[in-house]
Amino acid sequence: MMKYLTAIASAALVSIGISAPAKADLKDILDAGTVRIGVPSDVPPFGFLDENNEQIGLDVEVAKMIAEGLGVELELTTVTSANRISYLATNRIDLTIAAMGATPQRALQIDFSSPYSALSIGLFGPEDSGLESLSDLGDQSIGVARGTTQDIELTERMPDANIQRYDDDATAASAYLSGQVELFATANIIANDLSKRDPDNALAPIEIFRYSPTHVGVPKGNPELLRWVDTFVFYNLNNGRLSDLTEEWLGQRLPESFPSM
Incomplete structure (x- = not known):
């Protein structure tokens, strides 16, 4: 009887245009042998172009x-703060790693x-x-990149400011x-980089809004892929590799009490 009712319910959902949640595409990535990841090219030291025009x-x-952990090839796509979410939603990329805070x-x-x-x-100013x-x-x-965490924070704190x-x-x-x-409302590492490159226009902090962890963006409806990425992060936080990278590129190690989702 229960199987019969389940079949009727499924048919009813299809008839009114409601589909079941999309399956995780982790298997699709593994089958394709390639993972498509969006990274920035204008946000040093998270993502930028070196003297040879290579993304670093x-x-x-x-x-x-991540590509190494999956055992697949890596296909990089340049994203900006304005399109890093829409690229995920339209299946142009599989993951976004672009200095992105969770809101x-x-x-x-x-x-x-x-x-x-x-x-x-x-x-900063x-x-x-x-x-x-x-x-x-x-x-x-005040200049700010549209849609970024700093834009959201600044707008909430000072809605009448000249942004x-x-x-x-x-x-x-x-x-x-x-x-x-x-x-300029931005991240400390961007302000520091600008100051190093142009000492005559060095930026000093006026007020720090908050400590901002960065996260990998995963498309909705892909629980297996999300679980794999979480496991990847957990594993590489514990073995110190992510803290080593943070020290190399941001100048400091991650705190011992680093938060998790």
């Missing part, structure tokens, strides 16, 4: 580790692995800005360096 960075190294809003669209690394985000916190802000213009949004961090950084905006 922490996220690129993690992508290589409840993003979790409605994709799933997140346990964090593999971390950075801090905040508001010239050392002589005279600003010590967000409460000192007037009408200064100028750009497609990615590189464009927002250029706007700051060229004087189009007076301040």
Whole structure:
């Protein structure tokens, strides 16, 4: 009787256009022998181009580790903060590793692995800005990459601020360096990199919003793939490889009490 009722229920769902959840595509990746991973090319040291126009960075190294762990070839795709989620949703890539923080809003669209690394985000400006916190802000213009964690945090904290949004961090950084905006909301490692490359426009922290772990993005409806990535992260946190990479690219090891999802 139960099998009969189950068959009727399944037929009813199909008839009204409701399908069962999509199966995990871990097997598809293994069968294809290739994993397609989106990484940034404008967010040093997570992902950027070297002098030979090759993609390097922490996220690129993690992508290589994942391909190695799966035993498949790696196909890298360049993504930005504006398209790293939509590329997952439209099946252009299998995973996103792009310095991405987990938020409840993003979790409605994709799933997140346990964090593999971390950075801090905040508001930065010239050392002589005279600003010590967000409460000192007037009408200064602030550049930020649209849709990033720092954009979300800044908008929530200072909804009336003069915020100028750009497609990615590189464009927002250029706007700051060229004087189009007076301040820059970004990650500490991006601010540090800009300061090293252009000491005359060195950035100093005005206020750090929060500690921001970074996560691998996984398409919705793929529990087996998500479970594998979580296992990969757990294993490589415990053996120290992810902490070694974080120290190499971000300048500090991961804390012992590193959070998990």
